[in-house]
Every structure is written in structure tokens, then in C-alpha cells.
Amino acid sequence: MSASQTPDQPRPADSGQPSSFHDRPDAEVAAAAAGPSGLQRALIAIAALLTLLSPFLVTFGEAQRSVGNELVGDGLLLVTQHPVMRSAPVDSGALLAALTTDWWSDLQPGSALYRPVPTFILGLTSIVSSTGQDYAYNLLEPGTSGLPFKFLMIAGKIICALLVLELAFAFTKDRRIAFLAGLLFAVLPVHGQTVLDIGGLATITATIFSLAAWLAWLRAGAGKTSALIACAVFTLLAALSMEFAFLLPLVFLAGDAGRAGKGGLADGLRFAAGRLGAMVPVAVALLVAVGLRVAMTGQLLPQYMPGSEVENPLIAAGAFTRILDGLRLAIAGLPVMVGINPFSSGHLGFSADYSAPQIALGSAFGLANLIGLAAWALAIGAVVLVFARCRTRGALLLATLVALLAQAHIVAPMGDVFSERLLFFPSAILAILLASLVAPVLGRIGSTPGNVVALVAAAVLAWFGVARAGDFSNDRDLWRVTSRTTAEASTRAHFNYGRVLLREDSPSSAKTAFERAITPVKGQPSTDHTWARALLSRALLMDGEDAGAAVPLTEAIAIQIEREGGTWAPSRWDNVLREDRTDILLWQLTSIRVDRGIDPEGHLDYLDGLLASGYQSPYVHLYRGDTLRTLARLEEAEQAYRDGIAIEPIFSIVRRLGRFMRQQGRDGEAEVLYQTQLARMNEGSDASPTQRMEFLYQSADLAFSKGDFDRASGLLAEIFILEPRDSLRFRSLLLQAELLTDAPIEAATPLDREVTRLERMDEAAKIMREACITWAVNDELTRYAWQKYTSLLYELGRYTAASNALLSFVNESDSPTMRARLGECLYWQCEANGSWTTTALGATTAAQLAEASAALGEAARRSYAERANLGGQEYLAISGMYADTRLFHLRALLRIGDNVAFEEAYRTELDRSTEEFGPLLVRIYREIEIGTYEDARTSLADMLDRYPESQLFVDNVRSLLADLEQRLIVVGSNPTPEALRACAELQFGLKDFKGAQIAASEAIRLSVGDPVEEALSRAVAAEFQQKVRGPSEALKLIEDAIAALGDANPQLADMLQQRRRLLYAMLGRDMVAAP
Known part of the structure; x- marks a missing residue:
């Protein structure tokens, strides 16, 4: 080796052929055979940790609500709203649902993102985070509840960085290059959106398994069957984590091109093609992933609900236009990875959001797309040129470009126009490529100076990463910074900022944000963002502008009716968890104009106008009937309900008319109405399980209304055997809870009756929780369900659980x-x-x-x-x-x-x-x-x-x-204990809680030493504590009273035991298990 050549450089080939890192002398390869050192691995892990230590993991100051950053963005939505994550803390069996549930469940209907691996991991982490509570994350006081999720992301980032180290060494057999690649990947600022938002877990798990699969593939090249099997397994796990993994075979082949013994790019590609036979197990693994996806989601490609094109116009674009735009977006990912960002407001740095109109999309052969095609041509030319000098580097550049195709919307449009998360895996390959270019330069300036330069550069990049973590401190900061600095023209950024402000009770600021979401760029026409209009209406209501709140709703309804083609028909989107469904918009508008008494006559004219325009929707007739009832035009109201049923006998309108009849004492007519609808549904119930379940539900609801609780319970049992979904499951759970709380109690003693009542309330609360967390449509029935659920929690003294439940809904339906x-x-x-x-x-x-x-x-x-x-x-x-x-x-x-x-x-x-x-x-x-x-x-x-x-x-x-x-x-x-107890009880009755607590505490103090008096005083104090601090604190006082009393008064002891039994029932505990 010449004096000018460093160990990090490939040896120039004597034949004039392009060189490779595998062309080095056997002595150099043998010296590097041991692989990266333990110290190198430790330094990379520490570097990755330090970029996330503050403020992501550690914060300072007593006023912080959370240890480290709060959960934000997609991660906050998943942890607090996804059915698996909400159910797992109280039912570990819900984890099994992660294997059959869409990544977004019903939060983003039609996305068909089957990602069971990260869903299961996230559900498991939710159980760890809950620490015995019935929720994984406390929205008001996060405290340490976010730490398990953050540790998970940090561990994932470290594992990825170490796998990049190993992969770089597998390609180059050079410790220095491998170390630089792992170090660079550990500190890249572009990873912020992936790592700092728990929603990036799918990307991280997919990258871990993709890198592991690639390593196994490289080792399988030596004819190791076990490595090939491992590669197939890791590929399957990667594909069940995120969709970019379906590109792995192409990435593997691109990498193999650089392992050819001689020749240029064409020879390298021929060499890679020679390994196609070994790709069969990997292809089988991907086919299994496709099969599971179709089996579990019922679709292969995503199907977006009308209106999704507001944030991603590619959803509505033709295939040719979409692909050309997608290719431009994909190649733009190359400069974005290093901080040159054509899509950010400042063209430098990174952003948490990319959506229309922040990213302009035009015609297929518009100037932007022509520039994009030219960039691809230059990139492919660069691959040829680089390959001519070094096959390994050329192959890495080619693999990077292939990995970027995940951003190209080729097969189908994705939910996001562009996403930094999809740069996480390509950045791993780019890190290896850049390390192979930088290492020789550092080698020329000497080992120690070179290492110092590398560490200083890593520290600078890490500083940018830490600074970016500050933007993710909480949801409010994240979307404030994004909407004001990095994505000023993004509809979604302003919309998300408005949602946070609304959740945090800042309606005036939220109003401005939603207005920006509708018209993000001054001078441009407003967007058709109906959800933003629905929330703008709520912000106006919260800000006291009741009359003005109707305007954005009428605009949203007009847009939705236009999307429906001006006519109503049943749709697969009728049960999606969105507030901009036409029926929900109509309900909200009715609640403003009619329920608040603003303009019921005007609202009736508005509904009549919709019908006259040809929009014959049963929901229009439903709310027309409600309006007429408010105006005391009862006969017309009944006819409106009947007109709606004639179009489509939807559940809500049938039930509304039936209850309207019963309120007028027309029980017989109501029963005829129900039986007619039941008979109609029963005609096709044998052919359709859904119709059969709906028939059973209507029968159960009718039996419940008539007080036949046993029959209603039996019918519900039949429904649950058939495994109802969506709205039917929600309604069935609600009816089951109502049966528990409303059915008469047969008990031998008043105490048994009260205990049974509390036990039923506890069971009903569990059922209501299951119903509420799996169905989040903001409509009348949902509001009633949440009110019932939180009332049960409140009556049971579970204030923290009640406040968390209320907080997750009160700003969604104020x-x-x-x-x-x-x-x-x-x-x-x-x-x-x-x-x-x-x-x-x-x-x-x-x-x-x-x-x-x-x-x-x-x-x-x-x-x-x-x-x-x-x-x-x-x-x-x-x-x-x-x-x-x-x-x-x-x-x-x-x-x-x-x-x-x-x-x-x-x-x-x-x-x-x-x-x-x-x-x-x-x-x-x-x-x-x-x-x-x-x-x-x-x-x-x-x-x-x-x-x-x-x-x-x-x-x-x-x-x-x-x-x-x-x-x-x-x-x-x-001041005797007896007199103080009497004062305490009277003060509590007069709502002087502080005075009552003082008197009760003084009674306990004065009665110490007298078992009977102390027990009585503690029992009185327990009554107040049950109200003030909940049944747990009251139970402690009762158990202390029992211990203080001993055998002094058997009758009082029996009374205290009865009280103890009631408190156990309130807490949902089994008295048999009591100490």
C-alpha cells in the first residue's frame, strides 16, 4: 500500500476496473475481521442518547407538568385515542386486538395500514405506563407517564444506530467508516419527527428489522441457509411494521451490485440479478405480509374518505400525474436529509408537517415535475460516475435512491404528501455513504485530529437535534412553531394548532388558527377543509359568538353535499370518527340554531331549502322534526320523522319517533312502529349478519323500553356472540350498561341492595369505558354515553379517572x-x-x-x-x-x-x-x-x-x-368528640367542607384512647373523605376505626364492617380478597 493511501480507501484496481472496499489486501481484511469495537458501539449509543437526553427526556423547573417532553402529534393521538392503547391498561387481553387492528383503527378510516408489530409494542408500553391506573397517559398531569414511551423510542434509535454500524462494516470491512456511519446516523437532526413523536414507532421498528434483514441477506451470500431464513423473517416483521419494507428486495439487489468482483454498473446489476433465486424466501415473506394485510383490513390499497384531498391533492390526482409528482417528492428527500429543504418555509432545516398547499402540486409536466425528472436523471448519472470509481459507494447511492421511492406514491397515494419519517431508513444508507467519503479525508489529517474533527462535527449536529427537541416540548409548541415558521402555508399545521388551542381552552386563538386552516395563504381561495370549519364553529361558541358559529357549519354542509353529488345515499363513511360527517354537521347546526333558541324558524327554512334542492337525506328530516317539535308543531314533526324513515329507516330516526310517541302516551303505536321495522329487518337478517344483529338490537331496545329487562339481556347476549362492530357494538354496550343500572335489584337487606347497586355501577362503568374508548363520533348518543360514564365514575368517587375521561371528551363536545x-x-x-x-x-x-x-x-x-x-x-x-x-x-x-x-x-x-x-x-x-x-x-x-x-x-x-x-x-x-362530630355533619350539609374537616379531625384527636369514640369519629371523618378524597381514603379511615374499636362494641363493629363492604364495592374490589 502506498504512503498516500489510507486504510479507509479502497485499493485502486490494477486492471482499471472500478474499485470496491472488498478489493483490499487480505492482510487489511484480516485485521478488520474482528468488527467494530465495544468502545465504538458504546460511543454511538451514548451519542444517540445525548441527542435525546434534554429536553426530550429531562426537563428542569418545578412548574413542568411532565418529566421531559410531553407526548405530541400522532403519538399523543395514538396513546390517548386508539382502542388498543386505551383498553390495554384495564384489559391486557386487548393486546391481542393489536394483531388484527389497523394502525390508526378508526382514527383515519380507510388507510389500511396493517402494522401489528408496532401496535402490539405500543399497547404493551401503554400497560407499563399506566402503573395500575386505567389510562396510559394523564393529559393534565403527564408526570412520568410518558417516560416508558420515550425510553422505547430512545432504545429504538440506539438499536438502529448500532445496526447502521454493523451494516457499514459489512459493506466496507473498515472500523473507522463503520464508526463514522453509526455516529452520523445517531446525531442526524432529520430524525426529529420520527423519534420525538411516538407515532414514529412504526418507522423505527420497520427500520430495525429492515437493517437486520439486510445484514442477514449479506451474510446469506456465503451460502448460509440459516441467514437467508433469518432475512425472510426480519423482512416479514419489517413489512408488518411499515409499508416501505416492501422495497427491501430492490434495496438488497442495489447493494449487491457493489459486491461484484469487477466491471461497471451494468456488470454490478447483472451480478445482483444472479442472486434473484435466493430472493424467493424474502418474496414469500412479503406475500405473507400482503395476505395478512388484506385479511385483516379487507383491502390491499388505502381508500380515502372524501375531503382527504384537501391535505394531499395526490389522492384525487390521476395515476400519471401522481407518479410524476411523487418522483419529484422522492428525489427531494435527498437534500432534505441534510437540511436543505425545498418544502420548508425557510428552505433550510426541517418541519413536522408537509401538506397542501405548503407543497405545491401541479400538472404532470409542469416546471416543478420537469425539474424533478432532471434531478432523477442527474442522480442516476451520479450513480454511474460514482460506481466507475468505487463500486461500493455507487451501490450505496443507488440503494439510497431506491429507498427514497417509498416517498413516491407510485402504487397508491399515501396519507401524507411528504414525510420526514420516510427518510429515516434512507438516511441510514446515506450515513454509510457519507462516512465512506469522509473517512479518507479524516485519515489524511491524522488519526487523533481526524477523530477530534469527527466528534466536533457530531456535537454540532447533536446540538441541532437537541434544539429541535425543544419544538416538541408539547403539542402546543409543536404546532405553533410548525404553523408559524416551518410550514406557514400548511392547512394541516394550522388545523392541528387550532385543535390544541381548543383543547387547552383558548378559543380566540383557536379561531384564528382554524381560519388560517381554511385560508392558509393570503390572497388564495379558501380550502374545502370541512373539519376545520366544524371546529371553528365550536371555537366561536366557546368564545361567546353563538350566532356566528352557524356560518362555518353551513359552509361545511354545502361542501359535503357537493362531495356527495348533491344527493344522499348510504356510504361506508357513515360511521367514521369525524366531526365533518354531514349528519353530525346538521346535528351541530341544529343544536346552535334550535337548542340555543337563536333562530329555529330560520333553521327550518334552511332545512326545507336542502330538501327542495334535492338533498333528500333522512338526517335532514330528523332534524327538521326536532325543529318542528321545538316550535310546538307536533303533527308536522311526526310527519317529518316518518318522511325520513321512508327514505332510510336509520336507527336514530326510528328511535326518535318511537320515543316521541311514548312521550305522548301512544305506547301501542310506538310498539307497532318498532315491530314494523323489526319485521322489515328480519326479512333479510338470515342473509346478512349485520342486519341480524341490528334486528336483535332493536328488539332488545324495545324490550328495555317496556321494562322487560330479562328479554333485553338475552337478546344482547346473542348480539355479542355475533361480534358486533362500530356503531352497533357501541350501542349494544351502552344498552348493556343501562340494563345494569336500571334493572330492579332483588336483595334481602338494604345493605345487600346497596352493595349490589354499587357493584352494578362498577361493572357498568367498565362497559361504558369500553364503549366510549372504541367509538369517538361526536354525536348525540356519544355525548349521552360520556355523560353516563363520567357520572358513574363520579358517583363511585373515582375523580382522577373521571377527570381524565372528561378531559378527553369535553373539548371534543363542549x-x-x-x-x-x-x-x-x-x-x-x-x-x-x-x-x-x-x-x-x-x-x-x-x-x-x-x-x-x-x-x-x-x-x-x-x-x-x-x-x-x-x-x-x-x-x-x-x-x-x-x-x-x-x-x-x-x-x-x-x-x-x-x-x-x-x-x-x-x-x-x-x-x-x-x-x-x-x-x-x-x-x-x-x-x-x-x-x-x-x-x-x-x-x-x-x-x-x-x-x-x-x-x-x-x-x-x-x-x-x-x-x-x-x-x-x-x-x-x-368540646366533646360527640359534639364535634355533630358539628362536622351539619357543616358538611351546609357545604362548609373546610369547617367539617376541621371539626372531624379535632373529634378524632380528642377521642384517642377511647375505642368507641375514636371509631365513631373516624367513621364520621370517612364520610367526608369519601366525598373529598374518594373511597380509598375513606376505606383507610374505616379500617383504622375497626382496628381501634377491637371488641369494645360488637354492634358498632358490625356497622363499620358494612361500611367497609360498601367502600370495597365502590372501589370494584372483592370483599373476599380484603385483608
Whole structure:
């Protein structure tokens, strides 16, 4: 070897043929045969870890909600909304569903992405993350719940980097090149979207198995059958992880071209073709993957619902145009991998989103596509030139180009126009190619200086990676940065930012984001993004612009009707989990114009106009009937329902008409209606399992309505044997839960009856959870289901579970009552955890309660204005709910130490209490809470004068107040445990929770040493703790009371055991397992 030649360079061939790294002298090959060293592997693993250590894994500061970055983007959606991930924490058997479930389930219908390997891994991680809770990730207080997912991604990135090291060595037999390749891959900033978003797990697992398959393929070249089998197995696992793996045979053959002993590119390709026979096991593995995909998803290629072309116009493009555009996008991935980004707003760096119109797509032979074809020509020419100098480098460049074809939309359009995730695997090959080019240069400047230069360059790249991780701190930061800096023209970026803002109760900002999603580029026509319009309407509602909220909905409906061709027909998309379905848009519009009393007459004219235009939809007739009922035109309403049934007897309209009849006392007619529809469905039920199940469901619903619970239960059992799906499964689960809570209880004693009731509630809550997490359509029935589910959790004292459930739905279907319940659950959660000031949860709780009380106050004012039609009792009920919510809000402000906000809020209540019932209630309870009982009596008298219907309430409060004053006098002179317990109970009844807790704690302190008194005091304290901190804390007090009592009072001991049994039932535990 000449003095000028380094060990990293291929030896020039004496024959003038292109060289290869395999052409080196046998002595050099033997010296490198040991492979990369343990130190090299360790350094690469450390480099990969350091790029993710901060802020992805570690954050500083006491106010952080999460240890490290929160889950963001696709990962957040998958972990919190995918049925497998939501079910696995409470039912490990749900993991089996990962083997038959689409990667997106119903979150992106029609995508047909069968990826069981990452789905199973993600489900398993959800179980680990849940740590005994019934959810994998706490949206409000993530804490450490995201760490298992982050460790998974870090481990995947490290494994990939080490496999790149091994693959580079397999190609070059050079330790330095292999080390540089692994190090470069470990720190590439382009991997941010893949690694920092848990949704990139599919890409990482597919890359791991693809690299492992390639290594096995290279080793199989020596005639090793076991390596060939391993290659086939790894290829199958890669194809069951992500679709780019179907390109692996071409990638393998491209790599083999560089292993030819002599000749140019043509000779290399002939050599690679000679190995086609060995490719049979790999081809079989891919055919198995295709078969599984079709068997599990029912389709080979994706089928996108109408409107998907708004984000990816290639979905609607012709095949020729799509392929030419796709080739341009694919070749653009080459500069994007190194940070030169033609699709980013600044043309440098990276982006978390690429969608229309950020990426302009034109005609097949437009200028952009011609430039793309020229780039491909140059790239192929470069392969020929590089191959002429070094076969290995030429083959690596060719393999990189082949891997980039995964981005080309050749076989079918993908969901994303362009994605940095699809650059993860090509970047592994590119890293090896770049390392083979850089290593000789570093070798020339000397070993130590060369290593220093390599490490400094790696540190610079790592710094860019760490800086980019900051953009992924949380969903809000991710989409704010993306929509404002890297993808300013992206419809989806603005839409996602708006969704986050809506979820975080920032409707004004969300409104701006959704408006940008509709018109992302100034001066350009608005896009047909119907979902953005639906959410814009909700943002307007949350911001108090009720009248304006109808406008984007009518626009969205017009767009959807145009997509449907102006006529209605049943569609496979009727049950997709999207808010821009036409029927849901109609429901939302009706709830604004009619339920809120804004313009029911105008809404009726609007619906009549739709029918006159030829859009004869049963849903139009359904909501026309609802509108007519509101206008008290009952005969016309009934006819509207019947007109809808005549078009298509959909479940919701049949049930609505049946209940309408029963409300009028026409039970016989309702039964005839049901039986007619059942008979119609039964005609074809033998031929269609779906029709058979629908028939059984309608029969069960009718039996339930008539109180025949046994028959309804039997029919439901038949349905579940047939394995219902989608809407039918959701409705069946809901009916099953209703049977549990509504069916009469036959028990020997009141205690047995109460225990049975609680056990049924626990079982119903489990069923409702299963129903809600597998069906997320925002419609009437779903809202009812979520309200029932969270009410069950609340009544069972499971405040954290209830708040998580509410949080995942309240901003998807906002209502004042659900928001009030969320705020109350969060309040008790803070009380239980003592987290008022230690985390951001206290401030979040106060904000939720403020929002809820404002909405309830508005509802109360509307009810007051309509009390002549609605009746005074409804006004009092809404006002009472408002008062409870505002009281919790005021207490929350005091607990977090925001005295200024408290004074301002309470002063507002004092000013309004001279006119409205709700603020007057707030004033009364606050006066009791601070001990100004005379003021409370005056306010009660004022209430009775202005609201005679409050007589019972006023009498009750006066009685409790008088008893409390007498007890306090006794306690002042002789503070016995008995007197303190009586005070505590009275204070709790008057909503003075703080005073009740103080009195109960003092009773326990004074009764220590007296077994009976201590047991009684702890039992009273348990009643309050059950409300304040849930049944778990109450159970501890009851068990302490039992231990303190011993054998001193058998009758009291029996009472405590009964209470213990009830608490076990609330917690869903088996008393037999109790210690």
C-alpha cells in the first residue's frame, strides 16, 4: 500500500476496473475481521442518547407538568385515542386486538395500514405506563407517564444506530467508516419527527428489522441457509411494521451490485440479478405480509374518505400525474436529509408537517415535475460516475435512491404528501455513504485530529437535534412553531394548532388558527377543509359568538353535499370518527340554531331549502322534526320523522319517533312502529349478519323500553356472540350498561341492595369505558354515553379517572354541565393529591371552573328569560348547578392563593345576587362558610321573598343553620368528640367542607384512647373523605376505626364492617380478597 493511501480507501484496481472496499489486501481484511469495537458501539449509543437526553427526556423547573417532553402529534393521538392503547391498561387481553387492528383503527378510516408489530409494542408500553391506573397517559398531569414511551423510542434509535454500524462494516470491512456511519446516523437532526413523536414507532421498528434483514441477506451470500431464513423473517416483521419494507428486495439487489468482483454498473446489476433465486424466501415473506394485510383490513390499497384531498391533492390526482409528482417528492428527500429543504418555509432545516398547499402540486409536466425528472436523471448519472470509481459507494447511492421511492406514491397515494419519517431508513444508507467519503479525508489529517474533527462535527449536529427537541416540548409548541415558521402555508399545521388551542381552552386563538386552516395563504381561495370549519364553529361558541358559529357549519354542509353529488345515499363513511360527517354537521347546526333558541324558524327554512334542492337525506328530516317539535308543531314533526324513515329507516330516526310517541302516551303505536321495522329487518337478517344483529338490537331496545329487562339481556347476549362492530357494538354496550343500572335489584337487606347497586355501577362503568374508548363520533348518543360514564365514575368517587375521561371528551363536545363536572372532579383530585400549588393542576382546575360557571351563568340567564315557558323549577335547577360550580371556583382560587381573583369573582356575585337566584345561592353559602350566619339568614329571607318556589330549600337551610349554631355553643363550652362530630355533619350539609374537616379531625384527636369514640369519629371523618378524597381514603379511615374499636362494641363493629363492604364495592374490589 502506498504512503498516500489510507486504510479507509479502497485499493485502486490494477486492471482499471472500478474499485470496491472488498478489493483490499487480505492482510487489511484480516485485521478488520474482528468488527467494530465495544468502545465504538458504546460511543454511538451514548451519542444517540445525548441527542435525546434534554429536553426530550429531562426537563428542569418545578412548574413542568411532565418529566421531559410531553407526548405530541400522532403519538399523543395514538396513546390517548386508539382502542388498543386505551383498553390495554384495564384489559391486557386487548393486546391481542393489536394483531388484527389497523394502525390508526378508526382514527383515519380507510388507510389500511396493517402494522401489528408496532401496535402490539405500543399497547404493551401503554400497560407499563399506566402503573395500575386505567389510562396510559394523564393529559393534565403527564408526570412520568410518558417516560416508558420515550425510553422505547430512545432504545429504538440506539438499536438502529448500532445496526447502521454493523451494516457499514459489512459493506466496507473498515472500523473507522463503520464508526463514522453509526455516529452520523445517531446525531442526524432529520430524525426529529420520527423519534420525538411516538407515532414514529412504526418507522423505527420497520427500520430495525429492515437493517437486520439486510445484514442477514449479506451474510446469506456465503451460502448460509440459516441467514437467508433469518432475512425472510426480519423482512416479514419489517413489512408488518411499515409499508416501505416492501422495497427491501430492490434495496438488497442495489447493494449487491457493489459486491461484484469487477466491471461497471451494468456488470454490478447483472451480478445482483444472479442472486434473484435466493430472493424467493424474502418474496414469500412479503406475500405473507400482503395476505395478512388484506385479511385483516379487507383491502390491499388505502381508500380515502372524501375531503382527504384537501391535505394531499395526490389522492384525487390521476395515476400519471401522481407518479410524476411523487418522483419529484422522492428525489427531494435527498437534500432534505441534510437540511436543505425545498418544502420548508425557510428552505433550510426541517418541519413536522408537509401538506397542501405548503407543497405545491401541479400538472404532470409542469416546471416543478420537469425539474424533478432532471434531478432523477442527474442522480442516476451520479450513480454511474460514482460506481466507475468505487463500486461500493455507487451501490450505496443507488440503494439510497431506491429507498427514497417509498416517498413516491407510485402504487397508491399515501396519507401524507411528504414525510420526514420516510427518510429515516434512507438516511441510514446515506450515513454509510457519507462516512465512506469522509473517512479518507479524516485519515489524511491524522488519526487523533481526524477523530477530534469527527466528534466536533457530531456535537454540532447533536446540538441541532437537541434544539429541535425543544419544538416538541408539547403539542402546543409543536404546532405553533410548525404553523408559524416551518410550514406557514400548511392547512394541516394550522388545523392541528387550532385543535390544541381548543383543547387547552383558548378559543380566540383557536379561531384564528382554524381560519388560517381554511385560508392558509393570503390572497388564495379558501380550502374545502370541512373539519376545520366544524371546529371553528365550536371555537366561536366557546368564545361567546353563538350566532356566528352557524356560518362555518353551513359552509361545511354545502361542501359535503357537493362531495356527495348533491344527493344522499348510504356510504361506508357513515360511521367514521369525524366531526365533518354531514349528519353530525346538521346535528351541530341544529343544536346552535334550535337548542340555543337563536333562530329555529330560520333553521327550518334552511332545512326545507336542502330538501327542495334535492338533498333528500333522512338526517335532514330528523332534524327538521326536532325543529318542528321545538316550535310546538307536533303533527308536522311526526310527519317529518316518518318522511325520513321512508327514505332510510336509520336507527336514530326510528328511535326518535318511537320515543316521541311514548312521550305522548301512544305506547301501542310506538310498539307497532318498532315491530314494523323489526319485521322489515328480519326479512333479510338470515342473509346478512349485520342486519341480524341490528334486528336483535332493536328488539332488545324495545324490550328495555317496556321494562322487560330479562328479554333485553338475552337478546344482547346473542348480539355479542355475533361480534358486533362500530356503531352497533357501541350501542349494544351502552344498552348493556343501562340494563345494569336500571334493572330492579332483588336483595334481602338494604345493605345487600346497596352493595349490589354499587357493584352494578362498577361493572357498568367498565362497559361504558369500553364503549366510549372504541367509538369517538361526536354525536348525540356519544355525548349521552360520556355523560353516563363520567357520572358513574363520579358517583363511585373515582375523580382522577373521571377527570381524565372528561378531559378527553369535553373539548371534543363542549357543554356547560360536562365542563362543570370536570372542574369539580379536578377540585377533588387536587384535594386528594395536595397539588393545589405544587403543580399547574390547581390553576388548571380554577380555569376550568371559571369557564364552566360562566357558561352555566349564561344558561341560567337564558332560562330565567324563558321561565314563563319552561317553568321556574328548571331555572332554579340550572341556577343551583351554577352556584355549586361557582363555589368550587371561589374555593379553588383561595386554595391556589389567588386572592385578587377571588375578591373580583366574589364581588361580581354580590353585585348580581340582587337580581339572580344563582349568585344569591353563592352569597348564602359563602356567608355560612365564613361564619356570618345572620347575614346568611337575611339572604335566605330575601331569597324566599323573590323566589317563593324555594320554600323547601330555605326551610332546610334555616333548620340546619339553627342546629349548627346550637352545636357550636356546646362545642365552645365543652368540646366533646360527640359534639364535634355533630358539628362536622351539619357543616358538611351546609357545604362548609373546610369547617367539617376541621371539626372531624379535632373529634378524632380528642377521642384517642377511647375505642368507641375514636371509631365513631373516624367513621364520621370517612364520610367526608369519601366525598373529598374518594373511597380509598375513606376505606383507610374505616379500617383504622375497626382496628381501634377491637371488641369494645360488637354492634358498632358490625356497622363499620358494612361500611367497609360498601367502600370495597365502590372501589370494584372483592370483599373476599380484603385483608
